[in-house]
Amino acid sequence: MSYLASIFVLAVTTALINNMVLHYFVGICPFIGVSRKVDMAFGMGAAVTFVVSVAAALSWTMTYFVLSPGAPLTAWIWRMVNPSSTAVVDLSILNYIVYIFVIASAVQLVEMYVRKFFPALYKAFGVFLPLITTNCLILFVCLEIMKHIAGATGPDAWGLDKALIYAVFAGLGFMLAIVIMAGIREELDHCDVPKPLKGPGITLIIAGILALAFMGFTGMDNNLLKLMQKDAPAANENAVSQHQSPITDN
């Protein structure tokens, strides 16, 4: 399957079909907290996308070169210290700690950048910008990338390119969901919401209806794959890989 096709399917899958908020339930806290006004929501979505791309790039590098079993850098250092050992060095127990520090640094970087170049936006965000550190979405993206580095082979193993595409489109999917929610909530201000449900209650119910709507995207990636297969020149009927590609390629 062509490279561009696989990238495209990955992007669409991450942003729409497996939408981070509405399918994987990550990033709910800002989703409920910041979705009152569309411009704030858009700003939050953009900030999260920015942070998640930086964090994904850093965590991919750390995982690939240092942390996963048999990583190049660690193996090289180990061989310098202990030349005769054949043991496979596995630092993956430190994964979570490294990821959370990478995320905290990425948020710090973005905070400094926004404070320097967009001071009004910085004031508008207030406490929510440092709170992106505790946004489940970024850690979730790092964990997914980790799953596709350690012990994965073939199309399952993600290089830096696929990891970045995944991260960027995860952030964009989050931005889509939060902007839609903000648009709906702006309209809700004029409606008669029952008092017990005001605030988080009605937001969650609307999120449920949105999730129902987004469920309609399921299976789209299968059909996209089949569509792209048709464009590719017909290969040898006996070739096993051709039979396999609509099913086993990801």
Next chain:
Amino acid sequence: MNKEGPTSLERFIGGILPENPIYRQILGMCPTLAVTNSMEGAMTMAGAVMFVLVCSNILISLIRHLLKPHLRILVFTLTIATFVTIADRFLAAYMYDMSKQLGPYIPLIIVNCVIIARCEICASKQGVFTAISDAVGQSLGFGLGLASIATVREILGFGTWFGQWLGWRVIPVTAPEHWSTWVVMILPPGAFITLGLLMGAVNWIAESRSRKVA
């Protein structure tokens, strides 16, 4: 109330209902929605959160006088990440099926706002015993919240309660002619709607109570 803040008993009782992390503080939403489609998943998550919360609170409370203000978030994060790693490895070793089912949501306990909030509000300011009772109270409240949602979702969605561990059926297997399971309850939309409605219910109860007292 002594000059150091709420007593241990107040912390303990507070964590269960009045300051329930899910319904009143609106923290820790991500695992709440993700693991509550079965009681086993919910209880495993509650147990893991209790382990991490209690251990972190004890440790932070012991070193609270050594914490510098601008480094304390760093220390909290380091502590929580370590205990979550231990819990995750433990689950993978001794409850492998559960670990596969809960997947990436156990490591997400690291960014669970409940734990960092408790470290910040209670453990870094009060003694070890208060910190422990706060942790236990909050995790019981968290577990209670998870259980309430998981009960609704599992009974309506599967017809069982604790189906995987105990195999209790609430809706008999032969009932499908009269009742078919609400599959949507197991899926994401069901999670959102259940939590939203339950939150409304809790708010309504709290409202009517405060009106009766006032």
Next chain:
Amino acid sequence: MKNTYIGQAWLVILLSLSFGAALATVQSALNPKIEENRLQDTIGQIPNLVPGAASGDAETIGEHVVYRARDEQGEQVGWVLPASGQGFADKISLLVGVDKEVTRITGLYILDQKETPGLGNRIVEDDWRRQFVDRPLAKRLTLVKAAASAEDEIQGVTGATISSESVVGIVNAAVAQLRVDLSGQGSK
């Protein structure tokens, strides 16, 4: 200035070192058990997938990992193939048991799936998977919606055509791949 930075950071450094030591202990203590769990997931299923098999060993034939199912005397009685592919919602991983000559299927086990509960999820049910047992592999298996009439037809789960079709496709591909690998190796 520098003095105070190091002075303030000593706690973090001390904590990092002690946590690192604790994690290393946990890793060395629990890793064997976790590996065992992971293997048990696949190798533990072999007796259920090939009749008469007691154990299996992994082998790499032509870049794919397969398991030779052996009986108590160590004689090979069949093959167990791990395979995966895209289902309706996410990836489906499964194990297919075939007899030694790759002429019929002896078992099917779904390792991992995230299909719709109540619909696509039903591919894990015993009744549905039992359809695959004793199917001849002379022709590729096909999916039908009504009751299966021919030997190479599998009836899909009602309301979950795509999930059922994916499973049939994965099984076909795995068997075809085994045939290619074995003939390439020249051992068949």
